[in-house]
Amino acid sequence: MPSLSEETHGRMARLLPGATIGIIGGGQLGRMMALSARYMGFRIGVLDPTPDCPAAQVADFQVTAAYGDKSAIRELARRSDVLTYEFENVDADAIDEVRDITATPQGTDLLRVTQDRVHEKRFINEHGVRTAPWRQVDDCDALRSAIDNLGYPAVLKTRCGGYDGHGQVVLHDDSDRRRVEDRAEREGRLPPSILEGFVDFAFEASILVSGNGTDFVTFPIVRNIHRHNILHLTIAPARVSKEVERETHALARLLAKGFELSGTLGIELFITRDDRVIVNELAPRPHNSGHYTIEACSIDQFDAHIRGIAGWPLVQPRLLSPAVMVNVLGQHVAPTRALIGDHPEWNVHDYGKAEVKHNRKMGHITVLTDDTERTVGELEATGCWDDLRDSASRRLS
Ligand SMILES: Nc1ncnc2c1ncn2[C@@H]1O[C@H](COP(=O)(O)OP(=O)(O)O)[C@@H](O)[C@H]1O
Ligand SMILES: [Mg+2]
Known part of the structure; x- marks a missing residue:
């Protein structure tokens, strides 16, 4: 059998087509990673508890087990030339334990930092990058002194495990604080938390960066609109000043x-x-707000992820066209499917999830356009996203 990797500068092995990439987590991000990897000729294994999960549908094999099952991670590692993951709540120790049997180019420092909001904020600030002002909050006394420091309004978030707004609460006044204290008393403790000053932002944005360990490339800055703490729309590119542009890429x-x-x-x-550019949080993986890159960029966030972990060189991505990406949650599946025939401009992505649930990410639609505002208006006018009360187009004007 030919060797599937070659030494590059005696450092990380460069993975060659035919090698197997093991992905921990078989949701939509794993699926889109796997699709990119397929074009490059890699084989794919997926670890996920749900049989026929989104990524397994496009993979070569699935290890069907819980994400935290160490022997399953070991099996995936044994059958893979490189290991990656699609979400941040992976057991970092389990990955460290298989470093002798497979390549883990991402290491586990990034995971450990991004799994804990305190470590994450500290890392960002230590690199001279701005975040909201924050305090570590371990108990109710610490909460009071953090509020004395930061004032109201403030956002209390659990240090670990939060997503789509779960595990966080905005505190406007002492009565909100008392509600948190009462709950902590009932539950016997306050979960390890962080208090952040509330940022009165003009808008939310994001940027993706990809690397192969030594070289790094950045994607365009995009504007994100959330509804009920879940990403609704991404508009590429974001309209920002030259200074914001420069600072964000840097x-x-x-x-x-x-x-x-x-x-x-x-x-x-x-x-x-x-x-001012303020970093909110980091996701050590491709991001929902980067799905537009599949159609709109010269290289997409999943290709860049696979190339990076395979030790391949990276080229600076170019935006080929402005674009709008809209998420299709469970409640949007039926209305959007009914309109597919009317919208040749819709690039429809469906993740192949068996069960349709309210607010569950089932797919997304990307539209390439010369006029992002008009396109947002047209998408909203279909009525497919009417459950998301205040319309994004109103918010945009
Ligand atoms: N310090 C803050 N000030 C103002 N809004 C915030 C702050 N932190 C979070 N939010 C709002 O809550 C959303 C979810 O918070 P985030 O920290 O991104 O957690 P999650 O892990 O749930 O995505 C953000 O996208 C933003 O709209
Ligand atoms: Mg977030």
């Missing part, structure tokens, strides 16, 4: 370098009215 490279990043990292941002 901070993305700086953080990527700090992590010696392999693969793709999503960076969520707040942009203020006076053009």
